[in-house]
Amino acid sequence: MDTVPPSSEPLRLHIPPHRSMPGQHPDFSYFRLPPAGGFQRPDIDAPASETHPLSNALIRVLDDDLAVGEWDPKLDPETLRQGLRWMMLTRAYDDRMYRAQRQGKTTFYMKCTGEEAIGVAQAMALLPDDMLFATYRQQGLLIARGYPLVDMMCQCYANARDPLKGRQLPVLYSSRKYSFFSLSGNLGTQFPQAVGWAMASAYKGDRRIAAGWIGEGATAEPDFHHALTFAAVYRAPVVLNVVNNQWAISSHQEVAGGEEATFAARAVGFGLATLRVDGNDFLAVYAATRWAADRARANHGATLIELFTYRAGSHSTSDDPSRYRPEDEPATWPLGDPIARLRDHLIRLGEWSEERHAALEKELTEKVRADNREAEKFGTLDQGPQFSAATMFEDVYKEMPWHLQRQREELGV
Amino acid sequence: MPSMNMVQALNSAMDVMLTRDPNVLIFGEDVGFYGGVFRVTEGLQKKHGMQRVFDTPIAEGGMLAVAVGMGAYGLRPVVEVQFADYIYPATDQLISEAARLRYRSAGEFWAPITVRAPCGGGIFGGQTHSQSPEAIFTHVCGLKTVIPSNPYDAKGLLISAIEDDDPVVFFEPKRLYNGPFDGHPDRPARSWAQHRQSEVPEGYYAIPLGQAAIVRPGAAVTILAYGTMVHVALAGAEEAGVDAEVIDLRTLLPLDIDTITASVAKTGRCVIAHEATRTSGFGAELAALVQERCFYHLEAPIVRVTGWDTPYPHVFEWEYFPGPKRVADGIRQAMAE
Numbered sequence: 001m002d003t004v005p006p007s008s009e010p011l012r013l014h015i016p017p018h019r020s021m022p023g024q025h026p027d028f029s030y031f032r033l034p035p036a037g038g039f040q041r042p043d044i045d046a047p048a049s050e051t052h053p054l055s056n057a058l059i060r061v062l063d064d065d066l067a068v069g070e071w072d073p074k075l076d077p078e079t080l081r082q083g084l085r086w087m088m089l090t091r092a093y094d095d096r097m098y099r100a101q102r103q104g105k106t107t108f109y110m111k112c113t114g115e116e117a118i119g120v121a122q123a124m125a126l127l128p129d130d131m132l133f134a135t136y137r138q139q140g141l142l143i144a145r146g147y148p149l150v151d152m153m154c155q156c157y158a159n160a161r162d163p164l165k166g167r168q169l170p171v172l173y174s175s176r177k178y179s180f181f182s183l184s185g186n187l188g189t190q191f192p193q194a195v196g197w198a199m200a201s202a203y204k205g206d207r208r209i210a211a212g213w214i215g216e217g218a219t220a221e222p223d224f225h226h227a228l229t230f231a232a233v234y235r236a237p238v239v240l241n242v243v244n245n246q247w248a249i250s251s252h253q254e255v256a257g258g259e260e261a262t263f264a265a266r267a268v269g270f271g272l273a274t275l276r277v278d279g280n281d282f283l284a285v286y287a288a289t290r291w292a293a294d295r296a297r298a299n300h301g302a303t304l305i306e307l308f309t310y311r312a313g314s315h316s317t318s319d320d321p322s323r324y325r326p327e328d329e330p331a332t333w334p335l336g337d338p339i340a341r342l343r344d345h346l347i348r349l350g351e352w353s354e355e356r357h358a359a360l361e362k363e364l365t366e367k368v369r370a371d372n373r374e375a376e377k378f379g380t381l382d383q384g385p386q387f388s389a390a391t392m393f394e395d396v397y398k399e400m401p402w403h404l405q406r407q408r409e410e411l412g413v
Numbered sequence: 414m415p416s417m418n419m420v421q422a423l424n425s426a427m428d429v430m431l432t433r434d435p436n437v438l439i440f441g442e443d444v445g446f447y448g449g450v451f452r453v454t455e456g457l458q459k460k461h462g463m464q465r466v467f468d469t470p471i472a473e474g475g476m477l478a479v480a481v482g483m484g485a486y487g488l489r490p491v492v493e494v495q496f497a498d499y500i501y502p503a504t505d506q507l508i509s510e511a512a513r514l515r516y517r518s519a520g521e522f523w524a525p526i527t528v529r530a531p532c533g534g535g536i537f538g539g540q541t542h543s544q545s546p547e548a549i550f551t552h553v554c555g556l557k558t559v560i561p562s563n564p565y566d567a568k569g570l571l572i573s574a575i576e577d578d579d580p581v582v583f584f585e586p587k588r589l590y591n592g593p594f595d596g597h598p599d600r601p602a603r604s605w606a607q608h609r610q611s612e613v614p615e616g617y618y619a620i621p622l623g624q625a626a627i628v629r630p631g632a633a634v635t636i637l638a639y640g641t642m643v644h645v646a647l648a649g650a651e652e653a654g655v656d657a658e659v660i661d662l663r664t665l666l667p668l669d670i671d672t673i674t675a676s677v678a679k680t681g682r683c684v685i686a687h688e689a690t691r692t693s694g695f696g697a698e699l700a701a702l703v704q705e706r707c708f709y710h711l712e713a714p715i716v717r718v719t720g721w722d723t724p725y726p727h728v729f730e731w732e733y734f735p736g737p738k739r740v741a742d743g744i745r746q747a748m749a750e
């Protein structure tokens with residue numbers, strides 16, 4: 001019989017360290033920054049295994065303000081300017097609504113500062129009627145699809161023109177018309193739903209694909225596993241995105257299991273295609289999404305994309321990040337800011353200038369201000385008006401059963 | 414008219430709906446090639462094709478999640494959860510998603526899903542093949558809950574469930590699949606063939622959700638039951654020698670409150686029988702509704718005859734199961750005052 005080796009130490013429980021505490025220097029030693037342009041772009045019909053080395057890569061296109069390598073999507077300047085505009089609009093919208101929450105006009109808000117390339121570039125890389133199963137941090141998807149800001153504001157204000165009739169927490173948008181699936185407050189649930197929608201689309205011989213998003217924190221939920229399993233088994237035409245913005249409220253990505261393996265690498269065991277991308281590089285995000293979308297549309301199945309980015313703001317209006325991370329961490333994030341990077345690229349191309357940038361910033365701030373004035377005409381959460389409370393009993397079922405009718409009478413509305 | 418057992422009637426309902434509506438899909442563990450562990454989907458894949466009737470990975474949460482996505486697309490998925498005891502991994506997608514979707518999207522998206530699951534005891538299945546978790550789902554606004562007690566109802570109700578635009582949890586009392594069961598395990602098993610409700614039309618018909626059936630008219634006491642307990646209640650009434658009115662609820666939500674109140678107003682006494690555990694069981698809701706609406710008609714306290722508040726035990730099946738003797742005792746108790 002084997003005996004315990006004399007040198008063996010007692011067991012030790014490993015708890016992932018909390019990196020860089022408040023007051024310390026930011027610690028980004030846990031990831032390596034490969035050079036831009038350094039990775040091959042497989043054909044869209046390549047076997048999934050050909051993408052597996054990319055699960056440990058970081059696909060980057062922008063280098064020293066130039067676009068380099070096989071992944072350069074070669075977008076024309078007009079498209080790039082459009083992308084820049086939508087990212088800046090997203091940021092301006094976020095800033096406005098964040099302030100509205102501070103002013104008490106709504107109860108809650110969530111920004112996507114630093115992650116704008118993801119929503120915007122991905123919306124542009126997909127077709128307008130591809131179905132999006134997003135999280136609360138991809139408002140850029142809606143904005144780049146041209147969903148009216150006023151409607152988004154009315155939802156946050158839960159006012160008399162709220163498309164969701166005051167039923168949902170602010171930012172949990174829904175728009176069938178814009179192929180944007182109803183956001184859930186439960187993390188992760190939408191990820192396998194995207195797979196189901198994609199399966200339905202394939203069953204019907206449709207051409208539309210689905211895309212799902214999940215935060216790296218929520219990949220620990222079983223729904224993530226379900227999505228990958230069903231996507232692999234049924235070769236669903238879906239693009240599955242993990243937005244690794246390093247933080248899940250105050251928990252670092254290592255608490256979600258990012259310490260020993262990348263989130264993109266999860267796909268390897270499922271036999272799915274996978275790409276790991278610099279999420280702050282507009283061109284790389286666009287190129288990877290387009291690759292995965294083309295692949296899905298051509299019946300070659302699903303791709304898991306890890307978008308490596310950084311949550312530059314607070315988690316929501318309810319937390320103070322200086323309590324759990326160094327205050328200069330966002331500013332020192334090695335992959336920079338997606339808006340600044342695309343701006344500098346356009347300037348380097350001779351297609352943009354500091355002056356035009358400043359003018360656009362001003363124009364968008366003005367637009368958001370005007371839209372906000374318009375939205376506030378229909379009310380704010382603190383001042384009203386809201387929908388009649390009688391509508392509270394509607395849409396629980398397609399037809400209202402007797403017990404809800406009775407309860408509505410009981411409320412006296 | 415052909416005589417069908419409950420398995421055949423349910424199979425026929427799905428066959429009819431697969432034929433009528435190309436948006437109906439059927440999936441679950443072992444439902445495709447094999448036809449399900451209880452054979453309820455037997456032959457459907459062969460007849461309607463792999464695309465419409467297929468096996469899924471063993472992931473109830475995943476099954477329900479993809480069903481929600483499919484429902485949002487416009488399909489009508491019918492999902493089989495192999496046993497009601499294994500529905501719990503799916504509850505997040507059912508409760509937080511399917512049930513809430515129409516409301517949270519202000520009517521823009523909905524999930525017309527039917528979840529079928531064999532429920533109930535009487536087959537020596539132990540605690541993981543015998544549960545009756547219906548009250549968990551009747552507690553969830555946005556879901557409908559159905560439990561048939563015979564082949565004719567099973568087919569008509571399942572067709573309604575599949576056609577319904579809201580998510581429906583459809584529990585199938587597995588002890589009734591092959592024959593009615595009055596709660597006497599010592600007596601020879603009966604087949605459905607002699608039962609009036611086994612005459613099932615081959616084609617399409619629907620029984621609206623939300624309508625109870627009076628299976629035995631009577632004047633002395635009202636017995637509210639569903640699923641297997643309908644048959645047990647009939648036997649219990651017989652053994653008590655009381656002119657009981659037995660109501661098969663068929664749909665728990667939406668509930669046919671009018672049939673219930675009319676009956677209790679007439680009899681003045683009420684016994685509620687279910688296999689599920691008692692505390693916070695559906696009987697509690699029924700008792701509350703009956704006293705709210707029939708208080709001045711009641712001549713005695715409402716009696717509940719239910720499973721005990723323990724996990725479903727393996728070897729004590731018949732001590733646990735609320736059989737006809739306990740129903741008869743309950744009736745006598747309700748008649749005593």
Ligand SMILES: Cc1ncc(C[n+]2csc(CCOP(=O)(O)OP(=O)(O)O)c2C)c(N)n1
Pocket residue numbers: 135137185186187214215216217218219243245247248249311315
């Ligand atoms: C099922 C569930 N558990 C917990 C929460 C509470 N919660 C909301 S956001 C969040 C962190 C999510 O982090 P991540 O998935 O990384 O996304 P991020 O916020 O960084 O975009 C938590 C724990 C929730 N909404 N749902």
